[in-house]
Amino acid sequence: MTINKMPTGIAGLDHIANGGLPQNRITLVSGSSGSAKTVFACQFLAEGIRQGGGNGVFVTFEESPEDIRRNMAGFGWDIQRWEEEGRWLFVDASQQADDETVMMGDYDLGALLARIQNAVQRIGARRIAMDSLGAILTRLDNSATVRGELFRIALAIKEMDVTAVMTSERADEYGEIARYNVEEFVADNVVILRNVLEDEKRRRTIEILKFRGTSHAKGEYPFTIVPGQGIVVIPLSAIELKQKSSNTRITSGNSELDQMCGGGFFRDSIVLVSGATGTGKTLMATSFLAGGTTNNERCLLFAFEESRDQLFRNAIGWGVDFEQMERDGLLRVVCVYPETAGLEDHLIKMRETIDEFRPNRVAIDSLSAMERVSSIRGFREFVIGLTSFIKHREVAGLYTSTTPSLLGGTSITEGHISTITDSIILLRYVETFGEMHRGLTVLKMRGSMHDKNIREFTIDGRGMHIGKPFRNISGILSGNFMYVTPNELDRMQDLFQDDMPPSLSSL
Template identity: 50%
Template sequence: MTSGDATVPRVTTAINGFDQVALGGLPAGRCTLVTGTAGSGKTLFAAEFLARGLQFFDEPGVFVTFEEPPADIRRNVASLGFAVAEWESAGKWAFVDASARNTEEGPVVGAYDFRALAARIAHAVRTVGAKRVALDSLGAVFLRYPGPAVVRRELLRVAESLESLGVTAVITTERETEYGAMTRLGVEEFVLDNVIVLRNTLFQERRRRTLEIVKFRGIPHRTGEWLFTIDPRDGIVVVPLAFLAPHEGSVIRDRVSTGIAELDGMCGGGIYRDSVVLLTGPTGVGKTLSGLHFVKAGADAGERCLLYTFDETRQQLDRNAAGWGVDLRAMEAAGLLQVVSEYPETSSLEDHFILVRRAVEEFRPARLVIDTLSALERIATPRALLDFVVALGAVLRPRAITALLTSLPADRTAPNPGPSIAARVASLTDVSVLLRYVETAGLTGRAVAVLQTRGSAHDHRIRDVTIDDTGMHIGEPLRGVSAVLTGYGVPVFAAGTHGTADRRAPASPVGPDG
């Protein structure tokens, strides 16, 4: 976060998540430069700035276009549900068409006449009583000037003209690379007080958009790049959203069942209703089954449940659940369950977040299961996945939704094993449960440990786990085995046993969860 004068008034953009990053919105009465490469979202940012102003604050706006005709912008913005044509009819939105096709016939010759344009903008502002103005995009016009000095002078003239009208303005321009010069001419960012960079980089064969506030002169703001996506319904959505604002809801003390009575006992009598539970274990150890128990317990209590699976098809999930006596279709028919089954590669991480958030808002579940977080590592960086979990917590906690997130442990067979997603997000969760394989007398067994329950006592012992056709059962504490938590169980030999463990042989070599 940068320091500065926090008393400067702000204009709330109401763009999803942006105002939290900007610490309140754009500086009022000033011009803000929004720069980016092709497809980064500049025009949408400018248009949404105006549309949200009308939608939420009844603040009229003027859109000045230098490239696209108004009809195209009107159509594109309408696809997000903004009734631009109606606002125009009501005298609250005006276009100023400054494109070459509208102002000139034949080839472009000479510099652009900004004096005439300023008069047209001023007329439109006064006509509709505009509070917000967007200019998209000045970059093409500036290329017609002979040098940087002239561009600097003309841009100053534009900024002074807009500020004299008392409006808050967004001015877009182009850049040629994602991490090179801020703008194509290298002048605009020095003239204007406020600069925002939108990036559209290619990561693992997928596009990844980020937003960075480079400067708000003399005004605090959050620094760094912030993931965002462009949603067909919600427009620009900055993924962190409201997690930047602390949740100040009442403390919840009532507990809910995990669906496994013995696990409830290990957690001190169940888990707090607003808890986020992290369940970590290798493939096949029982993570999905635990999620099904969790969902069934919610449905049995009359609670709505939302189940996301990123590892199995819906048909596989139904078959496996039926094998343990869990009828997902019946829960859905009763309106108590919504299942989403899709592979991570179908969308970007940001889009997955938007879909989860929308389902939470519309279905209003009391419980959420995501199985597994590890699958999302295929499409996201560790930092982006951490942001995903943080943002998810901000959506769940104010609504007191109990969440179960499953994850794989780190792969110790990898050439350079790093922290697993479980290790990265463990500090963000309230309850941590570890499932592990162990070997006993040549057979594969399972073990469970509760590593953490915030604000509650819990069982510190490692217990035996069995799975049969009725589900998961937790038994007695394990004896005769150590180092189960690290995934490298070592037998503890008793005197006179001649190398025979008291209860368990060494655990399978499964990596730790951090």
């Protein structure tokens, strides 16, 4: 017999669970304090009700139903209405404050089981959530009786034609599965929620530890809790590389750069522009957007470093009128300060904005600003998650990345995404005999010929102008300049055939 999966409806979770939680079985959801166990349990029922997965019974050992109704309202789950409609039913096993209780001799949990069975039957529930086992184990002395009785309840639930989630506490983020060894009676399927402190930042992850007899994605996946939505799992490594590839060229917004790239960027490619501060990255992003709007393409800019006013003023300085573009409905500028949220939240908001605005082009200035608010691992996941999302939408993307040193050097951003971007353009300061110049080169252009020269460029009131290659300097990329004498240069030119397209010789 194969094990069917019940889609949970929790965004991203079904993806890493290869379809959902094992149907008609119990899944233990274990997590430390504050790891969103109750949210998970509620969302499991809420999505079932909202997405046609059946009605749900919530057995609460810890919080009162009134608390749960109130705490979950922020996610847009109107539990009270569902209760009135007979789609959600509480079995309140929480501690009753007003009663004195005396324990005396043997007992069983027959009443609890009868109440659960009655509740499931009354509303024809397909899902059960129990939150949390630790609360009842501590309240009833964690005796052998309670453990035996919980085991009996678990067995009875398996016979009920329902899919169940039970939550349980754990002491350490990386330790035993759960306190009180509850996994011994709900051992088939285990999901672990973590809330790890990493470099002074909280990072939530979800891991499917095991699904007995059926498959799932392995390892930890970041998730975040979004108001109005609940848990959103970000399935990074589960994202498939199946985006289409286009041969259509689009303008970079600068005709000289288009020539260097062999006719422009590809329509659904990601371009990384890397350079030190002040080398012209924001300018490149601006002309990339301006180039799009002149062709009636919709353009979206995420700005993480400069305010709206600064950006608009800069653009005017280069002859680009962002305000007019916005009035035409072709441009949207989203300015966010990286510190305002965690990376997962940024990622989800950016994805929502992209889905809502449906741009043809997206520019991010600068991606490396996000390095500040995350651990290296979190940042890598962010970049990969964002890039694959953009690529799936078949949108042209341009990211800028700031290198930490003025001369030469690479940034963490480049290290992480150089392999998933289609093109890399480097902007560098070049020092020549007491003067600073700016240089530009197309380092990589996937699927196309491109100019291999490092060319000098200037910036004026109409934007960027790309000129002749630096002929008598070497070591620009590394920042260790060497000046080459003209004689040697002539000799080198005789040795190597120039593979540049003829049109570029005129530059």
